[in-house]
Amino acid sequence: MANTPLHRQNLIESAVTLFRTQGFAGTGLSEILKKSGAPKGSLYHYFPKGKEELAAEALKVAGRVVEKTLLELATKHKQPEKLVKTYCQMLGQWMEASNFRSGCPITTTVLETVPQSETISKVSLAIFDSWKAVIANALIESGMTKAEAKKKADFTITAIGGALIQSRVQQSTLPLDNTASQLKLLFTS
Amino acid sequence: MANTPLHRQNLIESAVTLFRTQGFAGTGLSEILKKSGAPKGSLYHYFPKGKEELAAEALKVAGRVVEKTLLELATKHKQPEKLVKTYCQMLGQWMEASNFRSGCPITTTVLETVPQSETISKVSLAIFDSWKAVIANALIESGMTKAEAKKKADFTITAIGGALIQSRVQQSTLPLDNTASQLKLLFTS
DNA sequence: GACGATATAGACCAATTGGTTTATTATCAA
DNA sequence: TTGATAATAAACCAATTGGTCTATATCGTC
Numbered sequence: 001m002a003n004t005p006l007h008r009q010n011l012i013e014s015a016v017t018l019f020r021t022q023g024f025a026g027t028g029l030s031e032i033l034k035k036s037g038a039p040k041g042s043l044y045h046y047f048p049k050g051k052e053e054l055a056a057e058a059l060k061v062a063g064r065v066v067e068k069t070l071l072e073l074a075t076k077h078k079q080p081e082k083l084v085k086t087y088c089q090m091l092g093q094w095m096e097a098s099n100f101r102s103g104c105p106i107t108t109t110v111l112e113t114v115p116q117s118e119t120i121s122k123v124s125l126a127i128f129d130s131w132k133a134v135i136a137n138a139l140i141e142s143g144m145t146k147a148e149a150k151k152k153a154d155f156t157i158t159a160i161g162g163a164l165i166q167s168r169v170q171q172s173t174l175p176l177d178n179t180a181s182q183l184k185l186l187f188t189s
Numbered sequence: 190m191a192n193t194p195l196h197r198q199n200l201i202e203s204a205v206t207l208f209r210t211q212g213f214a215g216t217g218l219s220e221i222l223k224k225s226g227a228p229k230g231s232l233y234h235y236f237p238k239g240k241e242e243l244a245a246e247a248l249k250v251a252g253r254v255v256e257k258t259l260l261e262l263a264t265k266h267k268q269p270e271k272l273v274k275t276y277c278q279m280l281g282q283w284m285e286a287s288n289f290r291s292g293c294p295i296t297t298t299v300l301e302t303v304p305q306s307e308t309i310s311k312v313s314l315a316i317f318d319s320w321k322a323v324i325a326n327a328l329i330e331s332g333m334t335k336a337e338a339k340k341k342a343d344f345t346i347t348a349i350g351g352a353l354i355q356s357r358v359q360q361s362t363l364p365l366d367n368t369a370s371q372l373k374l375l376f377t378s
Numbered sequence: 379g380a381c382g383a384t385a386t387a388g389a390c391c392a393a394t395t396g397g398t399t400t401a402t403t404a405t406c407a408a
Numbered sequence: 409t410t411g412a413t414a415a416t417a418a419a420c421c422a423a424t425t426g427g428t429c430t431a432t433a434t435c436g437t438c
Contacts, residue, residue, distance in 0.1 A: 007385085023301040025215030029426060040427090041386045050427065100304060107354055111297040112212035114357055115289060125358050154355070155371045158364055159344070162351025165296055166343070168303055169314050175347055182344045186371055189378045196415085218396060229397090230416045239397065 007038035008046045015058035020105045021098075024055055024112045055109055056123045062105035063127030070134040080138040081184040084156060088180040091164065092173030100171045103164040132157050139187070156183055196227035197235045204247035209294045210287075213244055213301045244298055245312050251294035252316030259323040269327040270373040273345060277369040280353065281362030289360045292353040321346050328376070345372055 014036035018027040029051060033040055047053040070087065077083040094102060106124050113120045136153035140146060159179050166175035203225035207216040218240060222229055236242040259276065266272040283291060295313050302309045325342035329335060348368050355364035 022305070023212055023214055025212055026301045028424070030424075039386055040388075044427075045385060103300065108300040110354065110358060111292065111300060112215045115360060116211070121358070128355065128358055151367055151371070154364065155348070155367055158351040158355050158368060159348045160351070161354055162347040162349070165299065165350055166317065166347050169299060169310070169317055171304060175343065178340055178344055179347060182340070182375060185378065186374060189374065217394070219394075228416055229418080233397075234415060 005046075007036065007042040010036040011038050011043060011046065011054060012058050012061050015054050016062045016105055017102070019055060019058060019109050020062070020103065021101045021108075024051075024109045052113075052117055052119060055113070056119050059106055059109060059120065059123050059127060063123075063130065066105070067127075067130045067134060070131060074134055074138045077138075078142070079187075080135065080142050081180075081187045083135075083138055084160075084183050084187075085180040088160065088163070088176040091160070092167070092176045095164070095167050095173060095176070100168050103168050104161055107161055107164070128157060142187075152186060155186070159183060194235075196225065196231045199225040200227050200232060200235065200243060201247050201250050204243050205251045205294055206291070208244060208247060208298050209251070209292065210290045210297075213240075213298045241302075241306055241308060244302070245308050248295055248298060248309065248312050248316060252312075252319065255294070256316075256319045256323060259320060263323055263327045266327075267331070268376075269324065269331050270369075270376045272324075272327055273349075273372050273376075274369040277349065277352070277365040280349070281356070281365045284353070284356050284362060284365070289357050292357050293350055296350055296353070317346060331376075341375060344375070348372060 011032065014032050015027075018032055018035065029040070029043065032054070033043065043054065044050065047057065069090070070083075073083045073086055077086060106127055109120065110124045114124060115121045132150075132153045135156050136146075136149045139149035139152055144152065159182070160176075163175045163179040167173060200221065203221050204216075207221055207224065218229070218232065221243070222232065232243065233239065236246065258279070259272075262272045262275055266275060295316055298309065299313045303313060304310045321339075321342045324345050325335075325338045328338035328341055333341065348371070349365075352364045352368040356362060
């Protein structure tokens with residue numbers, strides 16, 4: 001009906017949400033199909049290699065959304081600690097809105113499939129790298145050396161990833177706030 | 190057959206390893222049964238509520254092992270940064286030995302089941318709290334205020350959890366080393 | 379209108395899922 | 409030795425899993 005790759009889009013979006021919430025193995029194709037409204041024929045038309053290919057594509061899309069968000073925040077905020085704080089606040093709102101179910105869209109799938117699946121391993125590595133690059137750039141522009149910026153940027157993505165897990169477990173945004181505070185100390189000391 | 194709860198023990202240990210590596214939903218009961226050598230009858234004898242109960246017990250056991258390790262390290266090292274560094278090194282060796290498959294024994298299952306499963310939610314919350322308490326104590330004994338120590342301790346567990354994910358994705362122990370370094374800065378600045 | 383490609387529909391598949399049930403066998407205290 | 413309890417064995421279950429296949433629409437284009 002109408003717009004051609006609509007089902008493809010819906011499949012990906014549904015996959016992002018479901019994998020993020022319940023994991024890769026914990027989400028059946030039937031559930032993705034039902035949520036997306038796409039027929040099974042379409043799934044295997046757009047993703048001939050099946051579930052794993054859909055997952056890889058879902059991770060890519062979700063990763064790009066995050067990267068774009070970070071880039072926008074980097075333009076808006078000159079100080080890296082401000083960028084991080086704002087992003088953590090956004091994540092907190094997002095967590096609350098999902099009843100603390102929607103954490104990092106990459107991590108859940110990663111922990112089930114990396115390094116067993118080479119495809120997903122490569123994709124997720126590239127995604128995290130893209131996020132780290134944005135933070136590193138912001139730190140460099142604020143006067144940090146390249147080597148130092150890389151370390152702090154890597155650690156920032158690491159810590160935020162951890163904070164999303166704690167936020168889920170504690171059903172609270174406090175871990176995200178605390179993470180922003182601690183990272184600020186590391187940027188400005 | 191001899192020693193009575195041997196099958197129970199084996200079931201738990203197998204569950205810890207498999208859930209940690211492939212997740213809760215990604216691990217079938219058949220696989221746990223095969224790895225442990227226990228018969229199916231025993232599984233439902235020891236864990237009448239099935240997979241979820243086994244998972245909860247597996248998390249508890251794994252959590253206690255970590256807590257015990259942290260307590261030992263806390264006795265050995267007076268400076269908290271030394272404790273953290275040593276623990277991160279241990280984790281790095283552990284990751285390497287498992288080909289970067291065995292990260293945090295709690296996180297993978299948590300991301301698939303919390304907060305959907307109330308049982309696992311409560312258990313995992315208590316486990317993380319026990320770890321944080323050990324770190325907080327070490328920080329207090331090194332002269333930090335109680336409030337400050339709590340924040341830094343929470344962040345330590347948060348960051349290490351994130352580092353284990355990055356270590357898995359990067360197939361490297363560098364994220365763990367970097368995390369130890371950054372945390373040291375936070376403890377001593 | 380006809381063509382070839384894109385897309386959809388859904389029946390069908392073997393294999394596996396977590397779980398139940400019933401019968402049997404060890405174990406050990408009285 | 410008996411009797412109760414703990415433990416094991418395995419047949420059995422409905423439901424779901426990811427995936428395949430073939431037939432049919434639907435499409436833009438010549």
